[in-house]
Amino acid sequence: MSKFFVESLQSLEAYTPGFQPKNSDIIKLNTNENPFPPSPEIEGILVDVSKTLHLYNDPTCQTLKEVFAKNYDISEDQVIFSNGSDEILAFAFQAFCDKNTQICFPEISYGFYEVFAELYRIPYEKIHLKDDLSIKVSDYFSKNKTILIANPNAPTGICLGLSDLELILNTNQEHVVIIDEAYIDFGGESAICLINKFDNLLVTGTFSKSRNLAGARLGYAVGNKDLIADLNRIKFSFNPYNVNAMTQAIGVASLENDAYFKECCNTVIESREYLLKELDKLGFTTLDSKANFVFTKHPFFHGKELLDGLLEKNILVRHFSKDKISDFVRITIGTRKNMEILVEILKELVEKKHA
Numbered sequence: 399m400s401k402f403f404v405e406s407l408q409s410l411e412a413y414t415p416g417f418q419p420k421n422s423d424i425i426k427l428n429t430n431e432n433p434f435p436p437s438p439e440i441e442g443i444l445v446d447v448s449k450t451l452h453l454y455n456d457p458t459c460q461t462l463k464e465v466f467a468k469n470y471d472i473s474e475d476q477v478i479f480s481n482g483s484d485e486i487l488a489f490a491f492q493a494f495c496d497k498n499t500q501i502c503f504p505e506i507s508y509g510f511y512e513v514f515a516e517l518y519r520i521p522y523e524k525i526h527l528k529d530d531l532s533i534k535v536s537d538y539f540s541k542n543k544t545i546l547i548a549n550p551n552a553p554t555g556i557c558l559g560l561s562d563l564e565l566i567l568n569t570n571q572e573h574v575v576i577i578d579e580a581y582i583d584f585g586g587e588s589a590i591c592l593i594n595k596f597d598n599l600l601v602t603g604t605f606s607k608s609r610n611l612a613g614a615r616l617g618y619a620v621g622n623k624d625l626i627a628d629l630n631r632i633k634f635s636f637n638p639y640n641v642n643a644m645t646q647a648i649g650v651a652s653l654e655n656d657a658y659f660k661e662c663c664n665t666v667i668e669s670r671e672y673l674l675k676e677l678d679k680l681g682f683t684t685l686d687s688k689a690n691f692v693f694t695k696h697p698f699f700h701g702k703e704l705l706d707g708l709l710e711k712n713i714l715v716r717h718f719s720k721d722k723i724s725d726f727v728r729i730t731i732g733t734r735k736n737m738e739i740l741v742e743i744l745k746e747l748v749e750k751k752h753a
C-alpha cells in the first residue's frame with residue numbers, strides 16, 4: 399500500500415477471483431464456468447465487428463435491449479446492460495444504498511456483496527442461514543434496508559421459490575429487493591415475471607454462466623423502468639461505454655440462438671443429476687442444487703483435504719475457509735466425461751481413506 403491510499407479504505411479486502419490455471423491438463427471445476435464453448439456463429443460476428451472498432455460503441459445497447467426485451471417479454475426500458483453483472487451490482491449499491499439506506503444479505507453468499515459494501519462505505523447486515531444452510535425467509539420480512547439475495551444462493555446452490563420472494567417483496571415495499579439470478583437458468587424459476595407487480599424488485603443476471611460467455615463480460619438488470627433509469631443515471635455518470643461493441647454483438651447472437659443456450663443448460667443439469675447420484679453412493683452429503691455447481695461434504699474429509707486430494711489428481715474445485723462451510727467443497731458441473739473422471743478419483747480417495 400502506498401502512503402497515498404485513503405485512510406477510509408485501508409481495511410478494504412478485495413475480492414479474490416477463482417484461480418485460472420494456464421495448464422490445460424487441469425480439469426477446471428472451480429469458477430462455475432460453462433464447460434461448453436460459446437455458440438459457433440460468434441466467430442464470424444467478431445470478424446464483422448472488428449471492422450467498426452474505430453467508432454464508439456452504442457452506449458444504450460439498443461439492439462441488445464430489443465432482442466432481450468423480446469426474449470424475456472419485457473419492455474426495452476425495463477433492462478440495462480453492464481460489463482458483467484458484478485458491475486450492475488456495483489451500480490445498484492451506489493443507486494440504492496448509503497449510510498441511511500443500509501443493505502442486508504445472507505452471511506454465506508457471493509463474496510462480492512461484502513466487498514462492494516466496504517468499497518462504497520455502506521453499513522451492512524449479514525443475516526444467518528439456517529443450520530441446513532438454507533435461507534430463513536421470514537428473516538427478510540420488513541427489514542427497512544435494501545435486500546440482496548442470490549437465488550440460487552452461492553455457494554450452496556439452494557433456490558427459493560417465487561412465493562417466498564413475493565413475501566419478501568411485499569413486506570419491504572419501501573426498499574429495493576435485489577435478486578441476483580446468476581444461476582437461475584439451471585433449474586430455478588426467474589423472478590423477472592414479477593417486475594410489473596413489484597416496483598421494488600430488481601433482478602440481476604449474467605451471460606457468464608448459462609450463456610457460456612464469462613470472458614465476454616455481459617451482465618444485466620431487469621426491473622421497473624424507474625429503477626432502470628436510476629441505474630442508467632449511475633452508469634452515465636461513470637462509464638457510458640461500459641459494454642464494448644464486440645460484447646454487444648455477441649450478446650445479441652447468444653439471445654438469437656436460444657436453442658444452443660437451452661441445450662447447454664439441459665446438458666449441465668443432466669450431468670449435475672448424474673454427479674449427485676454418484677456422490678450419494680460414495681457417502682457424500684450434497685445440498686439440493688439448482689445451479690451449475692454442487693456443494694458437497696464427506697464425513698471422512700475436511701473440505702481443504704478434498705480440495706488438495708483432487709488437486710493432486712489435476713482436478714481444481716473451490717473451498718471456502720469460513721467455519722460453517724469449511725467441510726464442504728464447491729464443484730462446478732463440467733462435461734459428463736469430466737464428471738465421470740471426478741467420480742473415479744473421489745472413489746479412490748474415499749477407498750484409500752477407508753482402508
Ligand SMILES: *Cc1c(COP(=O)(O)O)cnc(C)c1O
Pocket residue numbers: 481482483484485508548552578580603604605606612615616617
Ligand atoms: C458469477 C456471479 C456473478 C457475476 O458474474 P459476472 O461474470 O460478473 O457477470 C454474480 N453473482 C453471482 C452469485 C455469481 O456467482
